[in-house]
Amino acid sequence: MFKRQIELIRKNPKKYLREHLLLFEDALDSVSTDNLLFLMLSSANYESVYYFDKVKAQLESKHDELSDPLRAYIYFCAEGIMSRSIMQPTNALRSFVNAYDRALLLDDPALIARSLVHLSTSFHLIEDLSLSISYATKAVEMTPYVDNPALKGDIYMNYGFLLHERHELKACLNAYHHAENYYAKLDERDEYLNYCVLLVNIGEAYFQSENSSKAISYIDTALEIANKQGFFPFLQGSIKIISDYYRRSNQLDKANDILNMYLDSHIKMTLNREKPAVVKHTGSLLKELESIHHLASQNTQLAAELESLHVILQRRSDHTTLKEDIIHTIAEGLKSNQFVPYVQAKWDTNTREIIGGEVLARWHYSDADIRTPYAFIDYIEDTPLIGKLTEVLLDATFESLGDLLSNRRQFRISFNLSAYQLVHQNIVGLLEHHCVKYGIKPDQIELEITERTFFENDKKAIEQLHHLWGNGFHLSLDDFGSGYSALSSILSLPLNTVKIDRSLIKDIDSFEKSEKLFIHIVEMLGDLGIETVAEGVETSRQLSIIKKTACRICQGYLEQAPMTTEDFKHYFYQHSQ
Ligand code: C2E
Ligand code: CA
Ligand code: CA
Numbered sequence: 359m360f361k362r363q364i365e366l367i368r369k370n371p372k373k374y375l376r377e378h379l380l381l382f383e384d385a386l387d388s389v390s391t392d393n394l395l396f397l398m399l400s401s402a403n404y405e406s407v408y409y410f411d412k413v414k415a416q417l418e419s420k421h422d423e424l425s426d427p428l429r430a431y432i433y434f435c436a437e438g439i440m441s442r443s444i445m446q447p448t449n450a451l452r453s454f455v456n457a458y459d460r461a462l463l464l465d466d467p468a469l470i471a472r473s474l475v476h477l478s479t480s481f482h483l484i485e486d487l488s489l490s491i492s493y494a495t496k497a498v499e500m501t502p503y504v505d506n507p508a509l510k511g512d513i514y515m516n517y518g519f520l521l522h523e524r525h526e527l528k529a530c531l532n533a534y535h536h537a538e539n540y541y542a543k544l545d546e547r548d549e550y551l552n553y554c555v556l557l558v559n560i561g562e563a564y565f566q567s568e569n570s571s572k573a574i575s576y577i578d579t580a581l582e583i584a585n586k587q588g589f590f591p592f593l594q595g596s597i598k599i600i601s602d603y604y605r606r607s608n609q610l611d612k613a614n615d616i617l618n619m620y621l622d623s624h625i626k627m628t629l630n631r632e633k634p635a636v637v638k639h640t641g642s643l644l645k646e647l648e649s650i651h652h653l654a655s656q657n658t659q660l661a662a663e664l665e666s667l668h669v670i671l672q673r674r675s676d677h678t679t680l681k682e683d684i685i686h687t688i689a690e691g692l693k694s695n696q697f698v699p700y701v702q703a704k705w706d707t708n709t710r711e712i713i714g715g716e717v718l719a720r721w722h723y724s725d726a727d728i729r730t731p732y733a734f735i736d737y738i739e740d741t742p743l744i745g746k747l748t749e750v751l752l753d754a755t756f757e758s759l760g761d762l763l764s765n766r767r768q769f770r771i772s773f774n775l776s777a778y779q780l781v782h783q784n785i786v787g788l789l790e791h792h793c794v795k796y797g798i799k800p801d802q803i804e805l806e807i808t809e810r811t812f813f814e815n816d817k818k819a820i821e822q823l824h825h826l827w828g829n830g831f832h833l834s835l836d837d838f839g840s841g842y843s844a845l846s847s848i849l850s851l852p853l854n855t856v857k858i859d860r861s862l863i864k865d866i867d868s869f870e871k872s873e874k875l876f877i878h879i880v881e882m883l884g885d886l887g888i889e890t891v892a893e894g895v896e897t898s899r900q901l902s903i904i905k906k907t908a909c910r911i912c913q914g915y916l917e918q919a920p921m922t923t924e925d926f927k928h929y930f931y932q933h934s935q
Contacts, residue, residue, distance in 0.1 A: 360428055361468070363396050365508070369550050371403035372588060386416050391423045395432045402439040410440050431460040431469055438476055447483040454480055467503035474500065475516050482520065491520050508550055511540035515556045522559070527567050534560045551592055554583045558593055561600070570607075610871075684737050688721075692746050696722050699751045700920035701759075701771075703929070704891065704913045707904055712930055714770040716806070716913065717755050718920045719747060739776045745783045748773060752788070756796040758923035762930065763802055770832060772804040777811040780819035786826055804832035806857065809847040820851070827852035834891070838862075839879065848886065856883050860894020860914070867899035880907040 367374045378397060381389055389397070394417050401409035417424070417433070424430050438453030454476040461469035478493035494517045501510050518533030537556055541547045548554075557580035564573035577600055584590050604612040691697060701715040721729040738744050755771065756763070763769060779785050793800055805826060811819055827833055834855040835847060839862040848856065858879060865872035880890050892904050895914030904912060918929065 360392075360432075364399065364432065365506070367396060367400045367403060368508070368552070370587065371400045371551070374400040375404050375406070375409065386412065389416070391417070391420045391429065394420070395429055395436070398436040399432055399439075402436040402443070405440075405443040407440070407444065410436070427460040427463045431457050431464065431473075434460065435473070435476065438480070442476075442480060442483060445483070447480050450480045450483070451477070467500055468506055468509055471497050471500035471504050471513060472509060475513055478516055478520070482523075487520065487523060491517075491524070494520050507540040507543040508547075508552070511537040511556065512552050513537075514540065515552065515559065518563075519559060522563055527563060531560070531563050531567070534563060548583050549587060551587070551589050554580050554587065554589045555592065557583070558600070681737060684734075685741065685743065688734050688738055689743055689746075691721060691723070692743065692750060695750070697747060697750050698722050699755045699758075699923055701755070701923055701926040702913060702920040703918040703926070704770075704772075704911050705917050707892075707901070707910050707912050710917065712917075712933055713768060713911065714772065714804070715926060715930075716772040716920075717751055717774070719751060719774075720920075735776075740778050742778075742783070744776045745779050745785075745788070748775065748779065748785075749788060752792045755923060756792060756798065759927060760796045760798065762927060763796075763798055766934075767799070767802070770802050770804050772806050772832075772834065774806045774836065775811075777816075777819060780807070780811060780822045781816050782818075785822055786829065789826070789831060790829065800830035801832060804834050804854070806834045806836040808836045809838070824852060848883070848888065853888055855889045855891055855911070857891040857893050857913075858909075863892050863894050863900060863904075863914075866903050867897055873903055876903070877907055880909045884908045 374396070378393075378400075381393075381397065386394075394413055398410060398413040398417065401413060414437075424433055434453045434457035438450045438457060441447070441449035441453060454473055458470070458473040458477060461473045474493050474497035478490045478497065481487075481490035481493060494513075497513045498517050501513055504510055504513075514533045514537035518530045518537060521527075521530035521533055534556065538560065541550065541553045541556065544550070544553075557576045561573045561577035561580060564570070564576065580593075581600075584593060604610070698720055699717045700720045701717055703712045704714040704716065705712050719731050719735070721734055723729055735744075738747065751773065755773075759771065763771065775785065789800070789803065789805075792798070793803070807823070823833065832854045833852055834857055835851070835853050836857050837859045838848075838856045840859040858876070862872065862876060862879070866876045867873075876892075883890050889911070890909045891911040891913060892900075892909050893913050895901055895904065895912045895916045897916060901912065901916060921929065
């Protein structure tokens with residue numbers, strides 16, 4: 359009975375959750391432990407942190423009943439799947455090691471094989487391809503002892519996926535076809551989410567081996583199933599490849615249809631999910647290692663696995679030390695004023711008058727070594743130092759450009775904000791303080807935020823954004839078009855402008871399709887009452903195309919590269935009277 363339920367959930371977690379949704383209203387406390395476990399597993403598979411947390415909290419009170427190994431197995435699997443989907447791979451590994459432990463106790467080949475696949479996927483997540491393959495291979499070796507064709511299919515699919523990563527296309531397709539054959543044994547294979555994923559994966563592999571007719575036939579079947587069963591949200595990564603394929607082969611309608619189907623389901627799914635901000639501090643790695651050792655002392659059979667975990671975690675903490683060193687140097691640099699603002703002009707598409715500027719950080723490490731943000735932002739973006747950087751830039755920018763700002767009330771200066779600042783720091787307070795200190799009006803300050811910030815749907819971040827908006831600051835969505843989820847942000851966030859990513863501008867003067875795409879985006883945003891900025895404008899041909907649209911503002915090397923605030927001031931006054 360347990361296995362039947364697990365099977366049903368794996369098949370289609372969304373369906374299972376939907377059928378049991380009523381329980382979440384207020385009846386959760388009357389649900390049996392077993393059913394709670396099934397709900398936990400299905401919400402993990404559906405990647406819904408919201409439902410998952412609710413059920414997990416309810417299970418807390420039934421702790422005693424979880425000592426049963428089969429129950430514990432489901433519990434740990436669910437926990438691992440959830441951690442994996444919110445990108446906490448070391449947590450996921452720990453849960454899956456626990457699940458594996460219970461599977462061994464139960465001496466059940468299907469459960470052991472399933473946990474091996476889980477372990478393999480978690481190693482993949484921490485980019486240890488060789489360990490990931492070694493677990494995938496162990497799972498393949500278990501298949502003669504496994505009865506369930508869907509599980510055998512999953513085992514081969516995972517194995518094939520990893521071979522694909524290693525660019526062993528032939529072996530990969532071979533494994534995928536094994537998986538396909540196992541699924542072929544099931545009458546209701548179309549109802550399995552993983553089967554649909556498998557077909558897309560096979561299609562992708564055929565695209566790469568340049569057998570596009572085979573690729574298309576697999577992908578068409580997959581799309582049909584995805585459409586019928588509502589699987590689109592789970593196909594995120596692959597959908598772009600499929601859509602790109604159709605775009606390249608000039609079937610634009612089809613390419614658009616696919617993207618639209620995907621976007622539609624993605625938005626619905628985002629509304630369903632409530633992911634917490636995943637700000638994980640590397641310091642906890644060693645603690646995790648300790649608790650994994652504790653586990654080891656309980657079960658000698660795990661010794662080999664733990665050995666490899668140890669190596670990995672050690673390697674990761676070595677890496678951490680290096681990272682911590684860099685962070686330390688950055689912190690020191692911030693204290694000793696090594697970080698300075700550069701400014702790049704934003705100009706009117708038609709008159710080329712300079713109407714604003716974006717502040718871009720530079721690390722003045724030495725006179726001969728001036729570093730761009732790629733050398734430091736990533737390291738500090740999830741730490742309080744990112745707020746310190748903004749503070750330093752605000753002060754230095756206003757010290758230098760304060761006069762310009764008060765002389766030219768139309769001029770607007772932009773700063774980049776990271777997610778961490780909106781989630782964990784009082785950015786509204788910081789900005790207001792600077793407005794008072796330098797006598798600057800909030801409507802002369804613009805904040806650039808990327809859609810990634812809202813991917814986690816963090817309530818605090820969204821709240822602060824509304825706060826900023828309410829206080830008169832301008833808000834701009836940065837890097838639009840570099841990812842696919844931006845549309846949903848545009849509809850739900852307060853925004854004055856959207857900056858069209860330079861990857862979209864790059865080709866508008868050489869590919870007609872890029873030009874068309876750009877024109878449509880500007881039109882669509884215009885319809886929504888949002889102003890557009892074209893970023894990375896480098897050639898006059900690009901500019902002449904932009905001029906044909908309603909995009910009023912440009913930024914890019916054609917006019918000016920980022921320069922120090924003093925140089926910018928001279929440049930500005932020379933170019934405007
Ligand atoms: P971004 O916000 O998309 O900034 C635009 C980047 O494009 C800048 O790179 C700029 O130098 C570059 N760029 C401008 N015009 C052109 C062009 O015509 N062609 C090309 N190829 N590139 C152009 P930069 O200064 O290296 O900044 C990189 C990223 O670092 C920025 O991307 C931004 O996301 C981040 N960043 C910079 N300063 C800060 C900061 O103070 N705080 C935070 N959180 N992020 C920052
Ligand atoms: Ca920016
Ligand atoms: Ca940008």
